[in-house]
Amino acid sequence: MHLSPLETGDHLLEYYLGSRTIICVDLIQFENPDITYPENLMFKVNKLDVGSHYFGYFISVIRQDSYPLKMLRTGNEGVNYHMSTIVRSAKNLIVVVDKPVYEIEGIHKLPNKYVSFEDNYGNIGFVLRVISEWMNNSRENGTTFSFTSTHDNFIEDSLTAFNELFNGYKDDFEGVDEQFMPDKPRFLVPILEDTAKIQIYVIQSEESPKPKLVLRNISSL
Numbered sequence: 001m002h003l004s005p006l007e008t009g010d011h012l013l014e015y016y017l018g019s020r021t022i023i024c025v026d027l028i029q030f031e032n033p034d035i036t037y038p039e040n041l042m043f044k045v046n047k048l049d050v051g052s053h054y055f056g057y058f059i060s061v062i063r064q065d066s067y068p069l070k071m072l073r074t075g076n077e078g079v080n081y082h083m084s085t086i087v088r089s090a091k092n093l094i095v096v097v098d099k100p101v102y103e104i105e106g107i108h109k110l111p112n113k114y115v116s117f118e119d120n121y122g123n124i125g126f127v128l129r130v131i132s133e134w135m136n137n138s139r140e141n142g143t144t145f146s147f148t149s150t151h152d153n154f155i156e157d158s159l160t161a162f163n164e165l166f167n168g169y170k171d172d173f174e175g176v177d178e179q180f181m182p183d184k185p186r187f188l189v190p191i192l193e194d195t196a197k198i199q200i201y202v203i204q205s206e207e208s209p210k211p212k213l214v215l216r217n218i219s220s221l
Contacts, residue, residue: 022063027071033057047071052096054081082107094118108133116146124158127213128165131189131198134217138196141219148210155184155202155211162187162200171199179203181211195219 027047033054044063047070048055054077068089075096076082083106087093092114095107108129130145147154163185171188173180180186180201187200199216 030058037061045069049073049094051075052098053077055086056081056084059086076107082110088112092116109137113140113143115144116148118148119150124154124161127158127215128161130215131200134198134215135189135191138191139217141196141217143217145215147213148208155213158213159185159202166200173199173201178214179205184211191217 022042022044024044026045027049028043028045029049029051030053031051033050037060041061042063043061043066045066048058048062048066049071050058050073052075055072055074056077067086068091069086070090071092071094072087072090073094073096074081074087075098077098081087088111090112093110093112094116096118098119108126127147134143149155151157166187166189169187169189170185173186173188176199178201181204184202186202187198189198189200191197196217196219199214199218201214203212203214205212
């Protein structure tokens with residue numbers, strides 16, 4: 001279900017939803033945080049997409065039994081938004097970055113297994129903070145953080161930094177099924193005092209026109 005600004009007048013809500021007060025949908029997308037919904041209207045959802053807006057603007061119409069969400073896509077508004085149980089319990093968390101994430105203390109420690117940072121400010125320092133956190137505190141096998149950026153040089157700048165830091169840990173990832181960009185180096189970085197390692201690589205997927213930098217924690221290949 002996709003609720004755009006043109007579909008949220010009282011008469012249109014009544015037309016589409018009738019007198020129902022509980023609506024069950026797999027995915028709901030919101031575009032406008034300034035909508036007034038009927039007081040008794042609630043959605044039971046698996047996935048919540050609020051784009052670059054703050055998810056907190058919309059939780060009043062989301063039933064409590066929707067949580068934990070299978071997917072949450074939200075903006076990174078507020079200093080402590082990432083400390084919310086709703087954010088930290090989402091199986092797949094997508095953060096649409098509309099401000100530098102390095103200004104938000106602790107966001108690199110998010111416990112979610114799958115986190116995507118969309119359109120981040122191209123700050124390689126933030127990516128290195130995530131790697132450092134994982135090297136000091138090993139994560140669940142398969143934990144994956146990915147990054148896209150509006151900065152054209154983000155991928156190349158990141159790989160330049162990785163070449164300097166992890167040049168001795170380049171790896172072909174033989175047997176790993178991924179849409180690797182063939183001309184980009186890949187790294188397999190060991191975690192001290194642990195059997196886990198961090199895969200670092202770049203992919204180009206059909207779902208995103210931008211190259212994506214990926215960090216994945218693995219117990220073994």
